[in-house]
Amino acid sequence: MSAPQRFASVMRRYRLWPGQTDLGWIVRARSPCLASSAHAGGGPRASAASDDDADSFTVVKERPADPQVKPPPLFKVILLNDDYTPQEFVVHVLMRFFFMDYDKAERLMLLVHTTGSAVIGIFPRDIAETKSEQVNQYAQEHNYPLKSAVEETDAD
Ligand code: TYC
Numbered sequence: 001m002s003a004p005q006r007f008a009s010v011m012r013r014y015r016l017w018p019g020q021t022d023l024g025w026i027v028r029a030r031s032p033c034l035a036s037s038a039h040a041g042g043g044p045r046a047s048a049a050s051d052d053d054a055d056s057f058t059v060v061k062e063r064p065a066d067p068q069v070k071p072p073p074l075f076k077v078i079l080l081n082d083d084y085t086p087q088e089f090v091v092h093v094l095m096r097f098f099f100m101d102y103d104k105a106e107r108l109m110l111l112v113h114t115t116g117s118a119v120i121g122i123f124p125r126d127i128a129e130t131k132s133e134q135v136n137q138y139a140q141e142h143n144y145p146l147k148s149a150v151e152e153t154d155a156d
Contacts, residue, residue: 074153075128076119077135079112085139085146087113093146094120097134122153 001009011017079090087109094105098121111118121131132148139146 077121085144
């Protein structure tokens with residue numbers, strides 16, 4: 001018996017079929033070409049799987065994505081303008097802590113300078129808080145009043 005035929009017979013014996021929902025789990029063959037042959041009761045021999053390829057017969061039960069589980073919330077790091085921090089220092093901070101190239105850092109610095117504030121990055125909470133803290137501490141160490149803040153993004 002070929003690998004696809006043996007797979008089809010296992011699937012029939014246990015009354016499994018590809019995509020079957022079984023107590024909230026989805027039954028799937030690991031090899032897609034074997035999975036499709038299960039319906040046909042054999043079908044063409046899978047070219048990629050040999051007869052003694054044990055993996056050919058692995059039936060994977062996947063738990064479907066739980067619609068109740070939301071992705072983790074994201075947080076904005078917002079840079080605030082002030083009248084004293086030198087522009088070049090702000091550019092340097094954006095390059096150092098946010099890995100921006102010079103042009104992007106300069107553009108964002110000018111946006112903050114002209115509008116009062118701008119989002120300079122969006123991250124999971126702990127990363128956003130760490131980056132904001134790094135900016136504020138680094139500015140303080142250099143005796144500049146530069147400040148950043150963290151704000152949750154709108155959840156939609
Ligand atoms: N407004 C500052 C100046 O003119 C420059 C500056 C830009 C400061 C952005 C803070 O987040 C800032 N020197």
